[in-house]
Amino acid sequence: AQTVTQSQPEMSVQEAETVTLSCTYDTSESDYYLFWYKQPPSRQMILVIRQEAYKQQNATENRFSVNFQKAAKSFSLKISDSQLGDAAMYFCAYRSRAFGNEKLTFGTGTRLTIIP
Amino acid sequence: DAGVIQSPRHEVTEMGQEVTLRCKPISGHNSLFWYRQTMMRGLELLIYFNNNVPIDDSGMPEDRFSAKMPNASFSTLKIQPSEPRDSAVYFCASSLSLDRTFPYGYTFGSGTRLTVV
Numbered sequence: 001a002q003t004v005t006q007s008q009p010e011m012s013v014q015e016a017e018t019v020t021l022s023c024t025y026d027t028s029e030s031d032y033y034l035f036w037y038k039q040p041p042s043r044q045m046i047l048v049i050r051q052e053a054y055k056q057q058n059a060t061e062n063r064f065s066v067n068f069q070k071a072a073k074s075f076s077l078k079i080s081d082s083q084l085g086d087a088a089m090y091f092c093a094y095r096s097r098a099f100g101n102e103k104l105t106f107g108t109g110t111r112l113t114i115i116p
Numbered sequence: 117d118a119g120v121i122q123s124p125r126h127e128v129t130e131m132g133q134e135v136t137l138r139c140k141p142i143s144g145h146n147s148l149f150w151y152r153q154t155m156m157r158g159l160e161l162l163i164y165f166n167n168n169v170p171i172d173d174s175g176m177p178e179d180r181f182s183a184k185m186p187n188a189s190f191s192t193l194k195i196q197p198s199e200p201r202d203s204a205v206y207f208c209a210s211s212l213s214l215d216r217t218f219p220y221g222y223t224f225g226s227g228t229r230l231t232v233v
Contacts, residue, residue: 035221035222042226043205043226043227043229044224044226044227045207045209045224045227047221047222050221091159100166100171100172101172102147102149102164102166102171102211102213103149103161103164103172104149104151104159104161104209104222105161106158106159106160107158108158109158
């Protein structure tokens, strides 16, 4: 079974600064997807960014980028130019590409606070 | 598209009562997931359907929980009888899976916050 570990329960960053959230995972598979989801106080789960394991290039979405290290099974999220609206819980998640195994396995989350 | 629609948004019920949570997935999506979120256990999968067929229900806590997907546009999660430990936020999510591709990701509903007193 796959597991996802987020070792930072809480992080804080000054507005406009850069912060990196860590995520490691354990799997015996070679083909999978990785995600970062954001959950603001409204509790809506919002997809931030996704990475396909077969792609070596790190995914980017505007101010959000990942550092995907497949051999190390590491998938960190970097948020540049942090904004007050970035304050939320951030969840790392894993999904197999195996047919019939579509579920997302989530980490325990990192609560990000933005300091004005 | 209005996204994944869940109802009700909040539910407060007394212990022992039956609770039914509802979900309408995004039109065209062929997979539907029910997740539960608690402080103690985080986000955990309860069950998921593909083409209306339950594929993995290993996360369903016990016989008090049941889920159905009678058609591609509707699913229910029922708890009978409810207990205080069932208090949580229940999310429904849907996605489109094509063979081994996964072009559009998951879309989550806004969740139902269930409180059993």
